[in-house]
Amino acid sequence: QVRLVESGGGSVHSGGSLRLSCAASGYTYRTFCMAWFRQAPGKEREGVAATDYLGYTSYPNSVKGRFPISVDNAKNTLYLQMNNLKPEDTAMYFCAADPDLTFCASWPEGNFRYWGQGTQVTVSS
Numbered sequence: 001q002v003r004l005v006e007s008g009g010g011s012v013h014s015g016g017s018l019r020l021s022c023a024a025s026g027y028t029y030r031t032f033c034m035a036w037f038r039q040a041p042g043k044e045r046e047g048v049a050a051t052d053y054l055g056y057t058s059y060p061n062s063v064k065g066r067f068p069i070s071v072d073n074a075k076n077t078l079y080l081q082m083n084n085l086k087p088e089d090t091a092m093y094f095c096a097a098d099p100d101l102t103f104c105a106s107w108p109e110g111n112f113r114y115w116g117q118g119t120q121v122t123v124s125s
Contacts, residue, residue, distance in 0.1 A: 002026045002114045004095050009119030016085050016123070022078040022095030022116055029099035035107055036069065036080045038091035038121075047108025048093070049080060052101055060108070063089075085123045092118040 008020040020036070035050035049069035050058045057069055070079045078095055096112035103110045 002097070004097060004114055004116035006093065006095050006116040006119040009093060009121045011122040011124065012085055014086055014123055014125050018082045018085065018121060020080040020082065020093055020095075020119060020121075022080075024076045024078070024097060027076065027097065027114075031099050031101055032097055033099075033101050033104035033107070033112075034071065034078045034095065034097045035104075035112065036067075036078075036093060036095055037108070038089075038093045040091040043091075046091075050104050050107040051078075052104045056104055058104065058107055082121070085121075087123045087125045090121060090123050092120050094118045 003025045005023045008018060010018060012018055031053050033052045036048040037045050038048050039045045048063055049067055051069045051071060066083050068081050095116045097114045098112045103112060
């Protein structure tokens with residue numbers, strides 16, 4: 001059974017940094033597309049960053065250059081380094097995974113097979 005567990009959220013002031021982690025267990029597929037999404041109250045879910053097992057990455061303009069995504073395969077952990085945080089980055093952040101690489105090609109569209117429970121990020125001005 002695949003399990004994704006996020007951690008690292010918290011409250012920071014504008015301009016601060018946080019690093020989110022997503023620990024994966026039970027994932028036995030050879031390939032992966034993994035991504036971070038966020039959702040603020042009253043807003044639609046938004047893709048934040050995606051990567052696959054070949055090192056492909058993708059970001060929306062809203063976070064490009066501020067939120068690098070990375071994977072530590074030895075630790076089975078996905079990371080999101082969040083720099084220069086802004087109040088508009090406030091949201092619940094979720095990680096997602098799927099062995100189908102077309103999810104990265106079509107990201108942020110698509111309903112990933114596996115999701116974490118989320119971690120809250122709050123940025124105050």
